[in-house]
Amino acid sequence: MTALITMPENQMRDKFPNAPFRARHDLSGHPLFALPRLIELARSMDRDRIEYCSGDVEPNQDPSTVPGIDLSIEETIRRIEDCQAWMVIKNVEHDPEYQQFLKSCLADVARAAGPDAESLEDFQGFIFVSSANSTTPFHVDAEQNVLLQIRGDKYLHVFENEDRDLVSEEDLEISPSKHRNQEYRAEFERRAEVFEMAEGDAVFLPYMWPHWVRTGERYTVSIAVTWKTPSVKRLNKIRFMNATLRKLGMPQRAPGSVPVLDGIKVAAYDAARFVIEPLRRSERSRRLVRQVLFGRKANYYYTESQ
Numbered sequence: 001m002t003a004l005i006t007m008p009e010n011q012m013r014d015k016f017p018n019a020p021f022r023a024r025h026d027l028s029g030h031p032l033f034a035l036p037r038l039i040e041l042a043r044s045m046d047r048d049r050i051e052y053c054s055g056d057v058e059p060n061q062d063p064s065t066v067p068g069i070d071l072s073i074e075e076t077i078r079r080i081e082d083c084q085a086w087m088v089i090k091n092v093e094h095d096p097e098y099q100q101f102l103k104s105c106l107a108d109v110a111r112a113a114g115p116d117a118e119s120l121e122d123f124q125g126f127i128f129v130s131s132a133n134s135t136t137p138f139h140v141d142a143e144q145n146v147l148l149q150i151r152g153d154k155y156l157h158v159f160e161n162e163d164r165d166l167v168s169e170e171d172l173e174i175s176p177s178k179h180r181n182q183e184y185r186a187e188f189e190r191r192a193e194v195f196e197m198a199e200g201d202a203v204f205l206p207y208m209w210p211h212w213v214r215t216g217e218r219y220t221v222s223i224a225v226t227w228k229t230p231s232v233k234r235l236n237k238i239r240f241m242n243a244t245l246r247k248l249g250m251p252q253r254a255p256g257s258v259p260v261l262d263g264i265k266v267a268a269y270d271a272a273r274f275v276i277e278p279l280r281r282s283e284r285s286r287r288l289v290r291q292v293l294f295g296r297k298a299n300y301y302y303t304e305s306q
């Protein structure tokens, strides 16, 4: 089968999965990314899988002042050329066609990673539809991913953060009540590696490397093909428990500092998840679980009326 994504052999050997690098794909013009198909996809998704707002924001955007878009989801996609919007359709793996597509992409990455690499699990797909000159504020993602630029130009600013000078360990902790946006300062920019992306370009983004994005002069469509390895899943569990314990007044040290405690946190997380997971099957119950456990803010990105 022809590969959808080409991950360069030398970069896979030298950088994967610990540093970002360029890759290529062969998907421009793929029917799954045409606007009418994306409208159909958006219509079929639960409302909490779609987040959209104005793209006219700053890398250091205060989440409470993000301007909204006074259009329906469908109208926003239809008018993406001129409505200055930013949209993400989350978890597109719930649609069987996109699921198939994601599986093929993952198979390409896994093949390039080789038999000795960690397994790529829990794959998810996030499709971004943005007007020209739109900004995705500074944030981190708790997974590994390949961003595929399907249409238009994008400038992806990526930052190494091993010393935690840009985003602290506390800010890397995971809680649904936290907004994704992180504090960004202009002086960070000298540490940025900027990937200019056009149709056919892809970038591998390591786990929790901070980044912000600006689109070019045309509207853009991209997909983040994401996955978690067993070690990423473990780190996420510890960071989730650290956020929860901090909220209870018991701040914790970074993952890896006290291995015994890390093990206890992972076990506690697994036990809680076992109870909660069956309650998260519908949009209504997910909303309720988020609200009960993490407060109203956990549903920050959408309201019932949208």
Ligand SMILES: [Fe+2]
Pocket: 139, 140, 141, 211
């Ligand atoms: Fe991201």
